[in-house]
Amino acid sequence: MAMLVVPLFLGILQVGLFLYIRNTVTAAASEGAAYAAVLNRAPADGETRTRELIRGVVRDQLIDSVTAVETDLDGQPGVEVSVRAHLPPLGLWGPGISFTVAGHAVKETGE
Numbered sequence: 464m465a466m467l468v469v470p471l472f473l474g475i476l477q478v479g480l481f482l483y484i485r486n487t488v489t490a491a492a493s494e495g496a497a498y499a500a501v502l503n504r505a506p507a508d509g510e511t512r513t514r515e516l517i518r519g520v521v522r523d524q525l526i527d528s529v530t531a532v533e534t535d536l537d538g539q540p541g542v543e544v545s546v547r548a549h550l551p552p553l554g555l556w557g558p559g560i561s562f563t564v565a566g567h568a569v570k571e572t573g574e
Contacts, residue, residue: 473553476553477550477552477553480550480553481550481560481562484521484525484548484550485548485562485564487517487520487521488517488521488526488546488548488564489564489566490516491513491516491517491520491546491566492513492529492544492545492546492564492565492566493544493566493567493568494512494513494516494566495509495510495511495512495513495516495529495531495544495566496509496513496531496541496542496543496544496566496567496568497509497566497568498512499512499531499542499544499568500541500542500568500569500570500571501571502571502572502573506531506532506533506542506544507531509531509542509544510529510530510531510544513529513531513544513546513566514526514529517529517546521548525548525549525550525551526546526547526548527547527548527549527561528545528546528547529544529545529546529547530544530545531543531544531545533570534567536567536569539569539570540569540570540572541567541568541569541570542567542568542570543565543566543567544565544566544567545563545564545565546563546564546565547561547562547563548561548562548563548564549561549562550562
């Protein structure tokens with residue numbers, strides 16, 4: 464019985480942890496994009512803000528990269544912050560999970 468319950472429990476725990484980390488990183492990327500979209504701020508400011516928000520919740524070792532670039536959002540100038548991260552497997556076996564999330568914001572203009 465325990466041979467069935469323990470892997471099932473670890474699998475459910477892995478899915479819950481993945482969803483928590485993915486949602487946290489997605490929210491940080493969106494906030495970083497909004498931060499960089501303010502007038503007179505550069506994409507690098509959004510990258511820095513995203514890293515600060517993630518650092519407060521998720522271990523740095525899980526984040527592979529954070530990038531911010533100016534982009535075009537439906538004809539409007541914008542900012543995109545992308546975060547590549549991974550989640551190692553729980554226990555001694557199982558696959559690790561790699562994922563990428565992005566946040567977007569329309570850039571403020573002085574007009």
